[in-house]
Each structure stands twice: as C-alpha cells, then as structure tokens.
Amino acid sequence: xxxxSEVYTAEEAGxxxxxxxxEPIVINLGPQHPSTHGVLxxxxxxxxxxxxxxxxxxGYLHRNxxxxxxxxxxxxxxxxxxRNDYISAIFxxxxxxxxxxDALGIExxxxxxxxxxxxxxxxxxxxxxxxxxxxAMDIGAFTPFVYALRDREWGYALLEKATGARQLYAFFRIxxxxxxxxxxxxxxxxxxxxxxxxxxxxxxxxxxxxNEIFIQRSEGVGVVSRDVALAFGxxxxxxxxxxxxxxxxxxxxxxxxxxxEFEVPVGEHGDNLDRAMVRMKEMLESVKxxxxxxxxxxxxxxxxxxxxxxxxxxxxGNYYTRLESPRGEVGLWVVSTGGLGPYRMxxxxxSFVNLQLLDHMARGEKVADLIAALGTIDIILGEVDR
Amino acid sequence: xxxxxxxxxxxxxxxxxxVLLFVTVNAIILIWLERKVSGHIQNRIGPLRxxxxxxxxxxxxxxxxxxxxxxxxxxxxxxxxxxxAPSVAFAPALMVFFVLPIGPHLVVxxxxxxxxxxxxxxxxxxLSVFMAGWGSNDKYSLIGAMRAGAQLFSYxxxxxxxxxxxxxxxxxxxxxxxxxxxxxxxLIFPQFLAFLVFYIGAIAELNRTPFDLGEAESxxxxxxxxxxxxxxxxxxMLGEYTNLLTSSILVSLVFLxxxxxxxxxxxxxxxxxxxLLIFVAMWIRWTxxxxxxxxxxxxxxxFLLPLSLLNIAxxxxxxxxxx
Amino acid sequence: xxxxxxxxxxxxxxxxxxxxxxxxxGPVPLTPRQEEGLQRLKEKFPFVERDEKVRSSLGIxxxxxxxxxxxxxxxxxxxxxxxxxxxxxAVDWGEAIEVAYHLVNIEEKADxxxxxxxxxxxxxELPEVDSITDLWPGADWHEREAYDLVGVRFKGHPxxxxxxxxxxxxxxxxxxxxxxxxxxxxxxxxxxR
Numbered sequence: 001x002x003x004x005s006e007v008y009t010a011e012e013a014g015x016x017x018x019x020x021x022x023e024p025i026v027i028n029l030g031p032q033h034p035s036t037h038g039v040l041x042x043x044x045x046x047x048x049x050x051x052x053x054x055x056x057x058x059g060y061l062h063r064n065x066x067x068x069x070x071x072x073x074x075x076x077x078x079x080x081x082x083r084n085d086y087i088s089a090i091f092x093x094x095x096x097x098x099x100x101x102d103a104l105g106i107e108x109x110x111x112x113x114x115x116x117x118x119x120x121x122x123x124x125x126x127x128x129x130x131x132x133x134x135x136a137m138d139i140g141a142f143t144p145f146v147y148a149l150r151d152r153e154w155g156y157a158l159l160e161k162a163t164g165a166r167q168l169y170a171f172f173r174i175x176x177x178x179x180x181x182x183x184x185x186x187x188x189x190x191x192x193x194x195x196x197x198x199x200x201x202x203x204x205x206x207x208x209x210x211n212e213i214f215i216q217r218s219e220g221v222g223v224v225s226r227d228v229a230l231a232f233g234x235x236x237x238x239x240x241x242x243x244x245x246x247x248x249x250x251x252x253x254x255x256x257x258x259x260x261e262f263e264v265p266v267g268e269h270g271d272n273l274d275r276a277m278v279r280m281k282e283m284l285e286s287v288k289x290x291x292x293x294x295x296x297x298x299x300x301x302x303x304x305x306x307x308x309x310x311x312x313x314x315x316x317g318n319y320y321t322r323l324e325s326p327r328g329e330v331g332l333w334v335v336s337t338g339g340l341g342p343y344r345m346x347x348x349x350x351s352f353v354n355l356q357l358l359d360h361m362a363r364g365e366k367v368a369d370l371i372a373a374l375g376t377i378d379i380i381l382g383e384v385d386r
Numbered sequence: 387x388x389x390x391x392x393x394x395x396x397x398x399x400x401x402x403x404x405v406l407l408f409v410t411v412n413a414i415i416l417i418w419l420e421r422k423v424s425g426h427i428q429n430r431i432g433p434l435r436x437x438x439x440x441x442x443x444x445x446x447x448x449x450x451x452x453x454x455x456x457x458x459x460x461x462x463x464x465x466x467x468x469x470x471a472p473s474v475a476f477a478p479a480l481m482v483f484f485v486l487p488i489g490p491h492l493v494v495x496x497x498x499x500x501x502x503x504x505x506x507x508x509x510x511x512x513l514s515v516f517m518a519g520w521g522s523n524d525k526y527s528l529i530g531a532m533r534a535g536a537q538l539f540s541y542x543x544x545x546x547x548x549x550x551x552x553x554x555x556x557x558x559x560x561x562x563x564x565x566x567x568x569x570x571x572x573l574i575f576p577q578f579l580a581f582l583v584f585y586i587g588a589i590a591e592l593n594r595t596p597f598d599l600g601e602a603e604s605x606x607x608x609x610x611x612x613x614x615x616x617x618x619x620x621x622x623m624l625g626e627y628t629n630l631l632t633s634s635i636l637v638s639l640v641f642l643x644x645x646x647x648x649x650x651x652x653x654x655x656x657x658x659x660x661x662l663l664i665f666v667a668m669w670i671r672w673t674x675x676x677x678x679x680x681x682x683x684x685x686x687x688x689f690l691l692p693l694s695l696l697n698i699a700x701x702x703x704x705x706x707x708x709x
Numbered sequence: 710x711x712x713x714x715x716x717x718x719x720x721x722x723x724x725x726x727x728x729x730x731x732x733x734x735g736p737v738p739l740t741p742r743q744e745e746g747l748q749r750l751k752e753k754f755p756f757v758e759r760d761e762k763v764r765s766s767l768g769i770x771x772x773x774x775x776x777x778x779x780x781x782x783x784x785x786x787x788x789x790x791x792x793x794x795x796x797x798x799a800v801d802w803g804e805a806i807e808v809a810y811h812l813v814n815i816e817e818k819a820d821x822x823x824x825x826x827x828x829x830x831x832x833x834e835l836p837e838v839d840s841i842t843d844l845w846p847g848a849d850w851h852e853r854e855a856y857d858l859v860g861v862r863f864k865g866h867p868x869x870x871x872x873x874x875x876x877x878x879x880x881x882x883x884x885x886x887x888x889x890x891x892x893x894x895x896x897x898x899x900x901x902r
Contacts, residue, residue: 049679139676140603141675142428147429216678216681233794331811346798366680367606
C-alpha cells in the first residue's frame with residue numbers, strides 16, 4: 001500500500017463521532033473511472049458508504065509544461081499554453097499575452113480590448129455550460145448533459161468562425177488579436193445570447209437546478225467554510241460559494257472589465273448547492289458583460305497594435321500576472337534574465353489548488369457526495385497536471 | 387394419439403417456448419424503445435441508421451454485438467457464483483410470466499395464489515445481484531451489490547403491503563379474479579395510495595434512475611455488473627427489461643383494469659396500458675437525477691412503508707363500514 | 710469558395726509608429742502604499758530588504774530562517790492582511806534556489822506582495838526552508854510541487870512526496886538547470902523547417 005493511503009485511525013474515527021467502525025476498505029476511484037473528469041485517481045477509504053479519506057493522486061497527464069517552455073520565445077508559448085486548460089483556452093492565451101504586455105507596458109487598442117473581453121466571456125459561458133452538463137452527470141442525470149452540449153456547440157461554432165479553431169485557438173497575440181471578427185459575427189453572437197437567456201437557461205433551471213432531488217442532493221453537502229476556503233487558497237466559484245466576493249476581474253480590472261457593470265455572485269454556506277448556483281449565476285453575468293461589450297465595441301480600430309517591438313525581450317526580473325478563468329485565479333510567474341524567452345515560468349492553476357479541498361469536502365459524506373463535490377470543484381486535468 | 391404424459395410434456399414445452407418468445411420480442415422492442423425515448427427526450431433522434439424504419443433493427447445489432455464479445459472472467463472471481471448470477475437474474479423474471487395473464491384466459495397457469503407467487507418469485511432478484519457482486523470479487527461490484535440488496539429489500543416491503551390492501555379490497559389473490567372485480571371501477575381510484583406506493587416501489591425494484599444506486603454509473607462504474615461483458619451482461623439487461631415489462635403488466639392488471647377496454651381485444655389493452663407505464667418509467671429515468679443512498683432508505687422506510695400501512699388501515703375501515 | 714465579403718476586415722493601414730517600449734531599466738517606482746508597507750515591515754523586521762528583481766509588485770527579500778515569521782506577520786497584520794496565498798514557486802539560479810511566495814490581500818484592499826527567499830546550495834543536499842503548511846494548509850501541494858520539480862526540502866511539511874512525477878522517479882528534479890534528460894532519443898516524425 002502506498003504511503004498516505006493507510007487505513008483510518010481511531011483518532012480520526014473519534015473526530016467524526018463514530019464509534020464502532022467496520023473494517024474500512026480502500027478503493028481506487030480512477031484513473032479509469034467514468035466521472036473523474038479525466039485521469040484523476042482518488043485513493044478513497046470507505047467505511048461502508050461513508051468516505052473517511054479521499055486522497056487525489058495526480059500527475060497522469062504531466063508533461064512538465066514549465067520545463068518545455070523554458071527558452072521558448074514568448075509568442076511561441078501562446079499555442080502551447082492553450083493546452084493547459086483546454087476547456088477555456090482563451091484565458092491561457094490571454095494570461096501569456098497579458099504578462100508580456102504588462103511587463104513591457106504595451107497598450108492595446110480599444111477594439112482589441114473589447115474583443116478580448118467578449119471572447120473571454122463567451123469562453124467562460126461555454127465552460128460553465130460544460131460544467132453544468134458534467135455536474136448533472138455526476139449526480140446521475142444524463143439528459144442535462146446533452147442539452148448543455150447542444151448549446152455549447154453553438155458557442156464553439158461562433159469561436160470557430162472568428163478564430164478558425166474550435167477549442168484550442170492560438171488567437172491572441174501579444175498586442176492584440178490575430179484578426180478581426182468576420183462580418184455578421186457580432187449579430188450572430190447577439191442571437192446566441194438571446195437564445196441562451198430566453199430558451200436554454202430556463203431549460204437548465206427546469207431540468208436540474210429547480211429539481212427537488214437536485215436540491216436535496218446538493219444542499220448542505222461538501223461544506224467549505226469561508227476560513228477554510230481562504231486558508232486553502234481556493235479561488236473562483238469555490239471561494240465565492242463560501243461567501244468571499246473575490247474576483248480578479250473586480251479586484252484588478254483588466255480588459256474592459258473596469259468599464260462594464262457586473263455582479264460577483266456569492267454563496268452563503270459553501271456547500272455544493274452554493275457553488276453550483278454561483279456558476280449558474282455567472283453564466284447570466286457573462287451574458288450581461290458580453291452585451292455591454294457589444295455596446296462598447298468601437299467601429300474602427302486596430303486589433304493588433306503596431307506598437308509591439310519586433311523582438312520581444314522582457315527586462316530582467318520576475319513578473320506575476322493573474323486573471324480570472326472560469327475555474328478561479330490563474331496566475332503566471334515569469335522569470336526573465338533579459339533574453340528572448342523566459343528563464344522560468346510557473347503556471348498557477350486554479351484547479352490544482354482547488355482540488356486540495358476535495359478531502360475536506362468529502363470526509364464524512366457518502367461516496368455519491370464525493371463525486372458531486374468533485375463535480376463542483378470543476379477540475380480540468382490538463383491544468384492540474386500541467 | 388400420444389400418451390398422456392407426452393402430451394403434458396409437449397404442452398409444457400410449447401408454453402415455455404411461447405413465453406420465452408413473448409419475453410424476448412418484448413425485450414427487443416423495449417431496448418429499441420428505450421433508445422428512441424431517451425433520444426427524443428434528449429433532443430436527439432435516437433437510432434436511425436442500423437436498418438428498418440426508425441432504426442428498429444438496433445436491438446438486433448446490439449444482440450449480435452453482445453454475442454460476438456469476449457466472455458471475460460475476472461481472475462480472482464468466484465467462478466460458480468459468477469457464472470450462475472446472470473441466469474439467476476433472468477430466471478425469476480421469466481417465471482413470473484407463468485401466472486401473469488396477458489388477456490382473458492391467456493395465461494399459462496391461472497394460479498389461485500398468483501399474486502403471492504409473483505411476490506415470492508420477484509424477491510429472488512436480490513439473490514442474483516448479491517451473487518454477481520460477490521462473485522466478481524471487485525470492490526465496485528460489492529458496494530453496488532450491497533446497495534442494491536438494501537434497496538430491493540426495503541422496497542419489497544411497501545410493495546407487498548400495497549398488494550395486501552388490494553387483496554383486502556378484492557378478496558382474492560387470483561389475478562384474473564382481481565381483473566374481473568374491476569369491471570365497474572378500476573382499482574387505481576379507490577386504491578390510489580396503493581398504486582402510488584406500488585409504482586414507486588416497482589421503479590426502485592427495477593434499479594432505474596432515480597433509484598439506480600446499484601449500478602450508479604458516476605460512482606460505481608456499473609455497480610454489480612461491472613465485471614460482466616458480452617452475453618452474460620446481456621442476460622442482466624434482459625432480466626431488467628423483462629422485470630420492467632412484468633411489473634408494468636402487473637400494475638396494469640391490478641390497478642388499471644387489465645383487459646377491460648372497448649373495441650380492441652383484451653391482450654391489446656393490457657399491452658397498451660403496460661407500455662404506457664413503461665413510457666412513464668423511461669420518462670422518469672431520463673429526467674431525474676439520482677437520489678443518495680440515505681435518501682433512498684428514508685423514502686422507503688419513512689414514507690412508503692407508513693403510507694402503505696395507512697392505506698391498509700383505511701381499506702380495512704372502509705371494508706368494515708361497508709360490510 | 711470563400712466569399713470576398715466574408716473575409717475578415719483588414720484594419721486600415723496606419724503609418725508605422727516606431728515601437729515605444731521603454732527599456733524599463735532600474736527598479737520600478739513604488740506606490741505610496743507599497744512604501745508604507747515596506748517601512749512597516751522594516752520596523753518590525755530589520756533584516757528584510759526590497760527585492761528589486763520583482764517587477765510586478767513589491768518584492769521583499771527575507772533570509773531563509775525568518776520566512777515563516779514574516780509570512781505569518783503579513784497574514785495577520787491589519788495593514789497587510791494577506792489571507793490569500795496565490796502562488797508558491799521556486800527557481801534554480803545555478804548558485805542558489807529562490808523560493809517566491811505571492812500573497813494577495815483579497816478582503817479589503819486588493820494589493821499584492823511578493824516574498825522571495827534565496828537558498829544557497831549546500832553540497833549535494835537539497836536546500837531547506839520552513840514549510841508554511843500550518844499558516845496556509847493550501848500551501849501543501851505547492852510545496853510538494855516545488856519539492857518534486859525543483860528540489861527544495863520544506864521542513865515540517867506533513868507529507869513531502871513527489872506529486873506530479875511518479876513516486877519512484879529517479880531522474881532528479883527536472884526544473885533544475887543541471888537536469889539531464891536520460892530518456893533514449895526519439896525519432897522525430899516531423900520534418901523541422
């Protein structure tokens with residue numbers, strides 16, 4: 001048996017307030033398992049149906065991103081960064097571009113900034129739609145998944161029309177975007193938003209979040225208190241579900257987030273239901289942001305600013321840049337020695353940090369709730385393992 | 387003229403073949419129907435390209451695929467228990483049909499205690515689940531079997547109690563007699579509580595969502611039949627669909643007036659009512675999320691059981707007053 | 710065939726502006742709040758210094774033995790109140806390993822502080838620094854990752870094992886500059902242009 005997966009001790013039994021415990025069994029959920037969202041392995045100790053311990057074992061997708069990009073030039077890194085969080089790749093690109101732009105003080109044209117924000121929010125919407133589907137699957141309803149994928153595909157088609165790729169775009173450039181959006185794209189985007197708000201979202205509520213079984217399953221399960229969430233460095237909907245209204249978009253506005261109005265939904269108790277509802281509300285907030293961005297979008301403007309030096313060299317020093325991805329705060333630490341590429345890069349993946357909370361959430365709950373709690377963290381293994 | 391014993395044997399074989407044929411044909415239709423219904427509920431079309439109008443040959447393709455699959459046996463499994471479990475799953479489902487009338491006089495053996503027989507036989511299904519879970523020697527299977535065992539056991543009780551009320555109201559255990567007593571009014575109206583309890587219990591017994599804890603895909607991979615493949619897995623599925631058919635036919639006989647209905651022959655009415663109930667079960671399956679094990683137990687023991695007891699009391703009082 | 714009109718709009722040509730990116734040499738000027746914070750820290754801990762290499766926020770350099778003390782102060786002091794440990798990472802500089810902690814005050818003022826610590830090599834042994842898992846339980850995996858990839862030993866960490874690489878990985882720590890990839894070379898299937 002591996003270290004750390006040893007059986008449940010008497011002290012731990014006492015902590016849960018259980019006396020005569022039965023013989024615990026250790027069960028490996030994953031790496032081949034229908035609902036670990038990739039190749040995650042959970043070394044779970046069970047007492048009957050009750051989870052005593054759930055230890056994530058990660059690294060099955062590890063490719064050492066940070067080593068590979070050492071010595072690459074900054075523009076080269078953008079497409080490879082896409083592969084980290086492959087469900088919402090725009091945020092990865094933006095992070096790489098933003099760290100270089102912030103370091104060099106490159107100012108973008110308004111049109112480029114607004115379009116970036118639109119793309120990011122569209123991608124956030126798509127990512128949350130996928131989360132909605134997979135979470136429904138985790139708690140045993142298959143149909144919402146199909147509905148979520150139906151709506152997601154239209155969003156992907158929109159992104160594909162503009163960027164040429166469905167999931168991994170390589171669309172952002174240091175200093176702007178690769179190209180402007182095609183004619184009629186903004187109109188189709190508005191149609192999509194109308195459709196989502198008027199037809200798709202009410203269906204989601206009818207199908208799942210308004211369902212009594214769903215509420216019964218999620219309420220009071222996997223509770224993470226405010227202090228615990230802060231101590232574990234959780235960000236994104238996991239932190240907001242616990243009642244901390246922290247959002248990088250609000251705290252350190254980038255793009256045009258400073259100019260648009262939106263709310264940061266927060267939960268109250270930090271249970272599965274709160275995290276789920278925070279994500280549901282964020283979908284509507286994204287729609288709101290995109291609508292305002294469409295209003296803000298200037299008719300003319302350079303999408304790729306010409307004020308970018310031909311040779312990109314970051315001054316010696318180190319830089320830490322953050323932005324808000326659908327999963328939380330994603331950060332990039334760049335150490336430069338003044339060369340063409342980074343000396344060292346560190347990717348702060350939100351799912352990696354949030355996944356640590358799983359053990360805390362699942363202890364003392366049932367196996368079914370362990371899976372549900374994992375669903376509300378919304379991990380992407382490409383990002384966890386990097 | 388053949389000797390009498392041979393006639394008996396031949397009749398027996400013929401009846402058995404007919405029942406098997408009926409069950410298989412219905413299971414084939416049900417597999418296709420499940421795919422089609424789930425498809426339409428999920429904004430899809432369902433099978434279309436396998437052959438026939440609306441892909442009706444899908445089930446045959448499924449069967450061929452399952453027959454062609456490798457017969458896998460887990461290395462550390464318990465061979466006899468493992469091999470027997472699928473048969474044990476399918477046999478009781480089939481045996482119920484020997485007393486279940488499909489139409490007036492359309493029954494293999496019109497038994498006087500038919501209802502009792504059915505209740506007794508369906509209890510066997512828990513055995514197969516346990517055998518599969520134990521024989522596989524797999525943790526997922528074992529947990530799935532424990533869950534399914536607990537679930538089958540807790541829902542058996544309210545179901546039987548619901549039937550007790552029916553027996554009280556009709557005064558017989560013979561199913562044909564129960565149908566005959568419903569000529570004036572279907573039993574669903576006076577015995578609505580019993581119908582409710584019995585139908586929820588039946589869905590739970592069938593291991594269908596929202597009560598599919600025994601094979602909860604997102605938690606236990608496939609529950610007690612994780613290790614099964616090919617034809618053995620197909621036996622489980624066949625058993626499950628046969629159980630779905632039997633319980634729907636039983637509900638339509640006991641609560642929905644059986645073969646009473648205008649114009650069409652009796653057996654058509656029974657099947658129409660049964661398929662309506664099957665459709666509702668599928669509808670529920672493809673709409674609702676799964677409940678948790680403790681909620682499932684709560685529903686069984688704290689809601690359905692008291693409800694069925696209350697129903698018996700009410701029926702008894704009514705009978706006493708009327709008498 | 711592609712419709713001419715459906716092609717993406719090309720932006721109107723503008724006269725090429727010479728890139729005006731300031732070479733940004735020398736230390737980044739501090740904001741008043743950062744000045745105040747640095748003063749406050751220096752009063753409490755005379756040994757802290759500003760790390761001018763940190764250009765995105767205020768960097769504070771701390772000797773290895775005082776890391777935990779300073780981080781605890783940053784977390785609890787009402788001026789800083791950095792409840793959020795955003796990132797913990799390490800970089801190999803050849804002669805020393807630098808560990809960087811990025812702290813964010815997320816409740817009142819959204820400001821950011823970076824604490825760096827230089828750990829000199831001590832022969833073949835892994836350089837050591839105090840673990841901060843009892844200040845932030847969430848530092849657990851960050852520290853395991855730094856141990857796994859860069860090779861820093863965190864004293865007092867409850868469960869310091871490899872996290873991303875397999876348990877028995879014998880190749881050392883891949884983010885060290887001295888790391889040698891010992892895998893057999895693979896045939897390139899793509900022609901390099």
